[in-house]
Amino acid sequence: MIRKGTTLPLLCAFGLLSACTSEGTRNETNGAQAAVATTSSDTPATADTTQKVAATPAPADSTAGDSVAAAPAEAPIKDEAADNPGAILPHKRIVAYYGNPLSKRMGILGEIAPDKMLARLDGEVKAWQAADPSTPVQPALHLVFVTAQGAPGKSGTYRMRMSDHLADTVIAWAAKRNAIVFLDIQIGRSTVEAELPRLEQWLKLPQVHLGIDPEFAMKNGAIPGKKIGTLDASEINYATNFLNDIAVKYNLPPKILVIHRFTQRMVTNYKNIKLRPNVQFVMHMDGWGDRVLKKSTYLAYIKKEPVQYTGFKIFYYNDTKKPGSKLYTPKEVLALNPKPMYIQYQ
Template sequence: MVVKDEAADNPGAILPHKRIVAFYGNPLSKRMGILGEIAPEKMLAKLDGEVKNWEAADPSTPVQPALHLIFVTAQGAPGKGGMYRLRMSDHLADTVIAWAAKRNAIVFLDIQIGRSTVEQELPRLEQWLKLPQVHLGIDPEFAMKNGAIPGRKIGSLDASEINYATNFLNDIAVKYNLPPKILVIHRFTQRMVTNYKNIKLRPNVQFVMHMDGWGDRVLKKSTYLAYIKKEPVQYTGFKIFYYNDTKKPGSKLYTPKEVLALTPKPMYIQYQ
């Protein structure tokens, strides 16, 4: 199923003209992904290498490098406001945006809302989302309902919450006369996204449903087919975990060519 993208012809639209290759994590943690695991210059050099690998695998599609920052992080304790989430400093966002500028990379600010809400967390991000190179990610795994604690259960987002985010991004694009904004939603189970058919696409927003599961290649492919391909929204993403995908003896990372053999071909690739 191909979902029409009204935003694709807008000036400055990234998808489907370029494939995004992103490094994910948080500079304050070596355990949350490659973005914070090694020194910034080494990390950017490694990103350069992955960009070249993808360009070689699909020369017809230019690659847009990206840094995907976990900017609101879920917590196992309630914290001061009782929301089980920690908002990072303005300085951290500014720092990652400055790193990205060295590579003409775009930036995703990702939120893990805990027991907060999408509505409560997005307004603060407008100061960065009004920049043409900054986009949004939301992780339903850490969107907790019914008093659940992040990390103990897998969370969930409903289409209505996602629609709030797409509308927020659309309004920002119009307000500041920006190229289309991109929204990445992570997913690796059925319940992580409910009522997907009710997700509303916007004329100034490009939507990526991102396969965020880890494991061997057979498991990752089945997750992609079951929860991404079978419940299409617009564009698709695929995540590669440098460590978790190789935990099983004999397991190897998906290569770009192997990912490109999937249908539909993912347009957003994330390395953690």
């Protein structure tokens, strides 16, 4: 959340909006390297790059109106899809690398060469397997495939669609590790309904799943990077229904939907989110900061408003920004209640 009296510093750059980032870090910094090919009529826009603010326990004087209450006891997970053939959750824990290959600043997925990136992912998979031998680890690559922009572009939607080739490339990388793939969308002023149909060509593959980032879902004329966006349960329900229909149409194992969240208002009317028989739902704690702040955010906005499964993000650089801070270890994350089943590294 944004603390009272703070603003989001902006830089002018030619390229992608950098999600989940902060000023002054080595690689998870504002901006991106270069413009990318699109499949829409948009031309690459000069982007006002953004800063994703730190995880925080939402102080009482917050201008965002968020509040903290004691987290409830762990709620039982209702998942009709869990017994379907090929269901990943809760039988495996997903460990994902996040980013975009066209930017060294959006996450580990694009920061280093593909072979080195996959080798580093191997190391994380081994660490998580050692921390919880009872739960197999499923590696994943989480590609930011529709990126928010600081300028409207020809479509006026403040979003850029990546090329088909980029999705195909990341899916090919993932195949080298028997990894699954998430295609993530930052819709800007577009809509979930407008962006999902193009993704069907990849979502019909059994190993490809979906992520949506409410931070960049802009309402009421807002510009990405100027304020934190929001998604309502009705928009999320469209996505879960879309995924459920694809699973049925192509006779696929259950699809997974990951929704990013680090403030209360990023997701509204969570009690109205509809679970589907062929979709597994992850509410993912997406904030950065020291371990105290990250745990507070997880309890306040993920555990307090449970849907189904939970996720937890680890930032290689932003989480150690505060002097003396250390990354959460797998064992420390597994001490959280509920235990996250989706782990993402940026």
